[in-house]
Amino acid sequence: MAYIEFTEGSYAGQRRDLSSESITIGRDPDAHILLDDLSASTKHAELRFHEGQWWILDLGSANGTELNEEPIESAALESGDLVTVGLTSFIFQEQVISAAPTEATLNTNLDELALVEKMKVLTERIRAEVGKVIVGQKDVLDQILMCILANGHALLIGLPGMAKTLTVKTISEVLNLNFKRVQFTPDLMPGDIIGTDVLETNKSTGEKEFRFIKGPIFCNLLLADEINRTPPKTQAALLEAMQEKMVTAGNTSYKLAEPFFVLATQNPVEQEGTYPLPEAQLDRFMFNIWVDYPLPEEEEEILRATTAGVRVQPQPVLTQEDVLQLQAVVRKVPVSDHVIKYVTKLVGSTRPGNPHAPELTKTYISTGAGPRAGQCLILAAKATAILEGRLHVSCADIRRAAPPVLRHRIMTNFAADSEGLSTLDIVKKLLVEVKEPGAEAYPASKPATGKTAIKLNQKK
Secondary structure, rough: EEEEEEOOOEEEEEEEEOOEEEEEEEOOOOOOOEEEOOOOOOEEEEEEEOOOEEEEEOOHHHOOEOOOOOEEEEEEEOOOOOOEEEHHHHHHHHOOOOOOOHHHHHHHHHHHHHHHHHHHHHHHHHHHHHOOOOOOOHHHHHHHHHHOOOOOEEEEEEOOOOOHHHHHHHHHOOOOOOOOEEEOOOOOHHHHEEEEEEEEEEEOOOEEEEEEEEOOOOOOEEEOOOOHHHOOHHHHHHHHHHHHHHEEEEEEEEOOOOOOEEEEEEEOOOOOOOOOOOOOOOOOOEEEEEEEOHHHHHHHHHHHHOOOOOOOOOOOOOOOOHHHHHHHHHHHHOEEEEEEEEHHHHHHOOOOOOOOOOHHHHHHEEOOOHHHHHHHHHHHHHHHHHHHHOOOOOOHHHHHHHHHHHOOOOOOOOHHHHOOOOHHHHHHHHHHHHOOOHHHOOOOOOOOOOOOOOOOOOOO
16 A cells, blocks of 8 residues: 655645545646645646556646655655655655554544545535526535535525525425524514423423423524514524524523524615614624526526426435534644635735735725634635545635625725725735735746656556
């Protein structure tokens, strides 16, 4: 059995078994070893098993690949060889397996790893099953899945008729979650969501006593439909549930089921009969997801499907246990210091009081994002990696998660409103202006010299 041990870079201290005959290395999102390193090329190098031996091949990278500190084009590997790709180094090792792994190791490591490795396929199956009912809206679905795996809550905003409610219900069926829906109205009371104590007579003793009747919040996935149509008092009833995963009635606290998510829908605040969510509650939502109009071809398909009188029933892909296991794995996904610094820099750039904030922020933002935004970015990026079958996080994952995480955590000023700039517009501009830490230090190009190159016929 062959494996590599990382000595430098974001994977330092980790080990990877070479279980397939070809392992690609680079910044390509589809690379087997994804490098969050601007000195590495998109398709930088490849580990390949050829004629009974492992080889390292440079794929025409800008800055070259080194074997034992010597640049190469391709070379056969021996146990103990040191390979360097950009800022990442690893040692190639070959080992004879002398004993089978213990049962405990299988349960705690291999089972989780197997679930992650097949998650890319499962994600496509989830999309396919949801697609039986919901046409298009791929980004909306992916963001909801990211939120669920990160154990967060999501707020879906869109005009009436955008299938927000149907989307949430369909996802609950595909993930096999216990689903409840609450239609928020101006007369809705907190007890209608949480539950209430009812005074009744004990048949055994004849004495009066209170009995708690659970509300719809005791489920896996709660759909808070049109949450901005109910007054703030009732909206606030969700705060404890969303943050602590429990509710309090009288003097007693009740723990909610696991997993538990709140997916709320909201129509634009400027419509009549609505109440803007308070900032404290908005911050409890990990994602703010905008549900936009479908494309013309998608709308044509919607019209055909919804007027035919036949509804296709989606099939479950995951179980509640799978979701809980994936949530646990998300927390274990390593994040490099480089990514942490990038998140800190990005979140800090939204604060107008930050001396390092860009001029854009000082001009258009009145209040920036707090530390919870950074936490949500990291967790969402980890969930993104898991959905793609990866166990590492890149800055690209952070940029993908940034719009839904930040758009509801910053407040614009009059200058932005007068120019018609939304928070999403500003977030997109910040993603362009805020560079990864140390990006300016990387050389533009350095050709490989290939002093110790060994020619190998590369099969495509």
